[in-house]
Amino acid sequence: xxxxxxxxxxxxxxxxxxxxxxxxxxxxxxxxxxxxxxxxxxxxxxxxxxxxxxxxxxxxxxxxxxxxxxxxxxxxxxxxxxxxxxxxxxxxxxxxxxxxxxxxxxxxxxxxxxxxxxxxxxxxxxxxxxxxxxxxxxxxxxxxxxxxxxxxxxxxxxxxxxxxxxxxxxxxxxxxxxxxxxxxxxxxxxxxxxxxxxxxxxxxxxxxxxxxxxxxxxxxxxxxxxxxxxxxxxxxxxxxxxxxxxxxxxxxxxxxxxxxxxxxxxxxxxxxxxxxxxxxxxxxxxxxxxxxxxxxxxxxxxxxxxxx
Ligand code: NDP
Ligand code: OXD
Numbered sequence: 001x002x003x004x005x006x007x008x009x010x011x012x013x014x015x016x017x018x019x020x021x022x023x024x025x026x027x028x029x030x031x032x033x034x035x036x037x038x039x040x041x042x043x044x045x046x047x048x049x050x051x052x053x054x055x056x057x058x059x060x061x062x063x064x065x066x067x068x069x070x071x072x073x074x075x076x077x078x079x080x081x082x083x084x085x086x087x088x089x090x091x092x093x094x095x096x097x098x099x100x101x102x103x104x105x106x107x108x109x110x111x112x113x114x115x116x117x118x119x120x121x122x123x124x125x126x127x128x129x130x131x132x133x134x135x136x137x138x139x140x141x142x143x144x145x146x147x148x149x150x151x152x153x154x155x156x157x158x159x160x161x162x163x164x165x166x167x168x169x170x171x172x173x174x175x176x177x178x179x180x181x182x183x184x185x186x187x188x189x190x191x192x193x194x195x196x197x198x199x200x201x202x203x204x205x206x207x208x209x210x211x212x213x214x215x216x217x218x219x220x221x222x223x224x225x226x227x228x229x230x231x232x233x234x235x236x237x238x239x240x241x242x243x244x245x246x247x248x249x250x251x252x253x254x255x256x257x258x259x260x261x262x263x264x265x266x267x268x269x270x271x272x273x274x275x276x277x278x279x280x281x282x283x284x285x286x287x288x289x290x291x292x293x294x295x296x297x298x299x300x301x302x303x304x305x306x307x308x
Contacts, residue, residue, distance in 0.1 A: 003042040005030040018282040070196035087300035088284040090277025092146035098273035099147035130155040136187030139194040184211035195308035196223040206231035217243040224250030247273040
């Protein structure tokens, strides 16, 4: 009945200590060669290598070590094998920090000042009260809501767009196609926190940018494949967009010489907006294994129709 953590060994060793302390009744292993594949009932992976799942024939639950599951080939995963994504407070907190930091950098023009300093320019840019800056979220799930909660403390004007109707205190919520058209003109900063699905792939394109207020900025923390790269370059060149902060790209990393590397209006971070934190994630996985054993629904169970 072993849980095999099949990812980097350094973090696996951390998980092993925490598992032994918090759930000694659940055998845990992070060295694939140290466990017989037949004994593995729970597998935790980030990016499963081709054919990995065929090796573990007695799996009861497949855990994604990340909040997203687009890295899995869902056609390769038996429909009756539950796939559970990472829903844990540590990853939400990390994303809330990254988005708050990015919004504040834009709000207070820090990225302009980095360029100015290099050019020995001393020139202030006016800033306005936070309530004048409208920050909108594509996606209103675990991560967007964590970021929203942090930004609310600063007083930004907030809105969010999701698939289903949502009510979030202090946030103007939109949903569906019509909702998107009403939402976009309200976003001085647009934050993408959507899962990558056939419906959301390529969504950050010229048509969408043209519906934002002129000079808006985007922050993409979803996936690189949400973004139409040449449309972004066009929108930055025309001034329709003023800046882009991109934590995710396609591919990762970008190839040498890619125009994003040196673009003065693009700020790149290496897919680090957030990460699963062992101290909190372990509790989530333990709780889910106990739920599974008790026949209860697991937290973060992926819907195989909506693909997130
Ligand atoms: P959730 O599943 O909790 O939330 C997803 C949100 O997107 C929901 O509000 C959902 O709507 C909405 N959504 C999905 N499809 C559509 C659609 N077609 N139209 C409109 N809205 C849609 O996901 P998380 O918040 O946990 O994570 C979001 C994504 O963030 C992950 O899938 C991953 O790609 C990315 N991520 C990036 C990280 C990084 O470091 N850069 C770290 C972790 C995750 P509804 O509420 O109606 O279902
Ligand atoms: C995730 C990620 O999905 O790190 O968790 O991107």
